[in-house]
Amino acid sequence: MVQAQATRQITYIHAVNEAIHQLMEEDSKIIVMGEDIAGAAGRADQGFVDAWGGPLRLTKGLIQKFGEERVRDTPISEAGFIGAGVGAAAAGLRPLVDMMYVGFYGVCADQITNNAAKIHYMFGGKVNVPITIMTNIGAGVNSAAQHSESLYSIFAHFPGLKCVVPSDPYTAKGLYISALRDNDPVIIFNHKMLMGLRAGPEVPERMYEVPIGKANVSRKGSDITLTGVGYMTQICLQAAEELASLGYSAEVIDLLSVSPMDDETILESVKKTRKIVIVDEDYPRCSFASDVSALVAEQAFDYLDAPPTRVTPPHSSVPYSTVLEPLFIPSKEKVVAAAIAVLE
Amino acid sequence: MTTITSELTSEKALWMFETMITIRRFEEQARREADSGRLRGLHSSIGQEAVPTGVCAHLRDDDYVLGTHRSHHHCIAKGVDIREMMAELFGKATGTNKGKGGTMHIADINKGMLGANGVVGSNIPVATGVALAAKVQGKDSVSVVFFGDGAANQGSLHESMNLASIWKLPVLFVCENNRYAESTPVEYAVAGTSVANRAEGYAMPGVTVDGQSALDMYEVAGEAVARARAGEGPTLIEAQTYRYMGHFGADDPLSYRTPEEEQYYKDRDCVDRMKAYLLETGTATQEDLDAIDKEAVEAVAAAVKFAEESPFPSPEELTTDVYVSYR
Known part of the structure; x- marks a missing residue:
């Protein structure tokens, strides 16, 4: 079984x-x-x-x-x-x-x-x-x-x-x-x-709950915290893999719930790693990423070695062209670059 | 005078008078409280008492009513306690909504009053969903949504009529056409000459009725409620009525309509006509009616006293009830 x-x-x-x-x-x-x-x-x-x-x-x-x-x-x-x-x-x-x-x-x-x-x-x-x-x-x-x-x-x-x-x-x-x-x-x-993704933990056939309002530490690490939500968590996991190959230990927090937000899990991780890159695909102004950044700045300021950094789309609508659309979306490369900038 | 339907018992007729006079006395007192500065932002329903009274005479506690920003008359006709209503207007902890809703959001689920709503047209889809719940659960309860001629132009009404019709939902769409959306006259804002005619496009009956006659309202609503309970679907009722006051406390209705027009409707006052009916049919004597009126005045006075003596909500109420649970 x-x-x-x-x-x-x-x-x-x-x-x-x-x-x-x-x-x-x-x-x-x-x-x-x-x-x-x-x-x-x-x-x-x-x-x-x-x-x-x-x-x-x-x-x-x-x-x-x-x-x-x-x-x-x-x-x-x-x-x-x-x-x-x-x-x-x-x-x-x-x-x-x-x-x-x-x-x-x-x-x-x-x-x-x-x-x-x-x-x-x-x-x-x-x-x-x-x-x-x-x-x-x-x-x-x-x-x-x-x-x-x-x-x-x-x-x-x-x-x-x-x-x-x-x-x-x-x-x-x-x-x-x-x-x-x-x-x-x-x-x-x-x-x-x-939609077609098969990654992550196995899915039990039985019914089970993932609690609303609780973030998940998807990957343990000690040098930097990456927060993702939805598909951005997958991007963060890919970025963490690459950072590992460069010798950095990234912790990935899958926020899962935007409201309620799990302040404690974010703060606990940042107090440990002292650095955070917040990855979000929603528009950057007055956004969830701004909220996470404000939380860390207000409640973990003394622990930080660097300012909180956000990786988001620009303040722009989503473009159609195959050339433009990838520029809009936060990618593994952008997250890795942002993390290295913070780490170094 | 309207021909009486055989179903209208003298007991029901007296209930209708008592309900309408209670609404009127409640609204008059609320107006006085607003004028004295103790309340704010009232939308008076004086003049429109017959509309919900004639409809609610057919309803049970497990039928639902949903209203508008102008809904005190809907609440009273549906049986909501006027002491709790007045306490709500005063923002007290004993109010229907614990002082958190106020005049535009009075609700009492135990009485089937599923809420007044401050956004014009907003409650119409909600009422349609309430009817859907009854149908899915195999209940014979009905849902009634009251709205004004202003809401007749909101897309929410049209979407809801379509949905209710294709799903044959037990809902009554009751338009209280009081001739004004705030200050905007109905003949300016409503294309065509009728709200009721719009029912035809959604394949449901559309009925125009004298909303200043409780008996006419009773008759028309009776048919619509019976249709809904029998699973035959929705009805659109356009009740032609009139609001005697302005849109809210501080506006002067004579800045957009004539005294002659106001008098025309006041000569057809719904409370006066119900009195006349009860006297002419020998259902009640003038003394009986005076006694009912006096009781209504006393009940309203007791409601004010209850509201005055009730405590305000405690500060922690600010952040309770935002969610059933939050983490």
Whole structure:
């Protein structure tokens, strides 16, 4: 059995899909809604069922197993169906709602920031909104400015929302399970470059939770701290490998949760290594990276041998061209260069 | 006078009068409190009492109502305790929302009042989701969302009507057309001549009703609630009504409308017409009605006393209830 588990390297998509299947079996209050979440809606009589299984195939097979009542294709109508998810959550369900790309938040932000985030507080704690929103983030496939953003910093700005960013199949499954069992609104940001990834710890077939609000030390080290989130954690791990070949011991912290942020794990690492490079694919202004930098500057200043350094995209929209897009994205080379500048 | 439906018992008719007079006395007192500087930012519902009263007469505690920035009348019609409402207006710990919501966010889930909402049109998708929850869970409860003629132009209404129609959700979209979105007249802002007509595009019934008549409201809402409970889907109701006060405390409505227009609607006052109905049908005597009115005045006075004597929230309430749990 141990042997079999050790070889269980499944993709991110597989891990998420498995989590949702298990969650829906566990709790009949979970429903799933979104555009093309199954696909070919209403055409079962013509033999068309589950045509897509979600834009990223994360929800494949759900409609056959759980039926049309709980697995709902929606019109392209984010304000309508995300708002409906908020209402359904307030009235007793646990909806998992797909916002196809995070850039689409613009047409439904009111439902997320004015309703999902605030209902529990402004109603005096008497109504819970256990909605989970999942969305696709990240650059890297020439999708240009509106389909390549990360934007979790915007949502972390709002009290009342929890924001998690898995970095591999293992954390994806565990965070989905935690999010859908959580009583607060949670947004899960799925990075498109991770979808086919099989790296990281093996994914147990059983259900398990990765706690929301807890960072993970992905690689132990003593000379410098690299923090990553989502796909950037993979970049940090690659950079740490290269730094090791140059004789430096880098510690990699996978932040996993943007809100709540795990201050303690970051500070503990920095107090040990005395140097930090913060890697983030979200826009640099008023961002999660700025928050981590401020945390370290304010609470670990006396421990630092060098100022906190950020590796982020420039203050620019995401370009389309294959020549320009790589210049936007933080890469292993940029992280290594930044780390060496700090180390030397 | 409206022909009475056979279903309207004298008990229900009296409840409707009692509800409307309570709303009016509550709102009059709230206005006085605002004028004296003890409260801020009120949107008065005086003149519109019949709309939620006629609808809520058909609702149970497990049916949900969602409202707007102008929602005191929705709350009272749905049975929310006026002492807790007044305490909420005063920002007290005993308020419906522990003093954290105020006039624009009053909610009481035990009474099925799932909240007023300060953003125009924002609650319409939420109400649609509440109806979805009822359907998925196999309940026969219904969801009612009240909104104004201003919200009739928000995309959220159109998206929600479409969704509710394709999924046959048990929801009532009730537009309180009080003729003004803040200061902007409905004939300027709403294309076409009717909000109700917009239902046709979403394949649901759209009904226009005299919102100054509690009996007409009762009749129309009864059909819509029955349709929803039977799984036949949503209805759009356009209740033509009038707000007697300005949009909020400090604006002068005569800066955008005539006294003659105001008088036209006041001559068709919903409370007066309900009184006339009860007297003409012999359901109540003038003394009975006076006694109900007096009770409403006393209940409102008791609510103010309760609010005055209640404690303010403790400072730690600032950061409680942001989350159910946070790390």
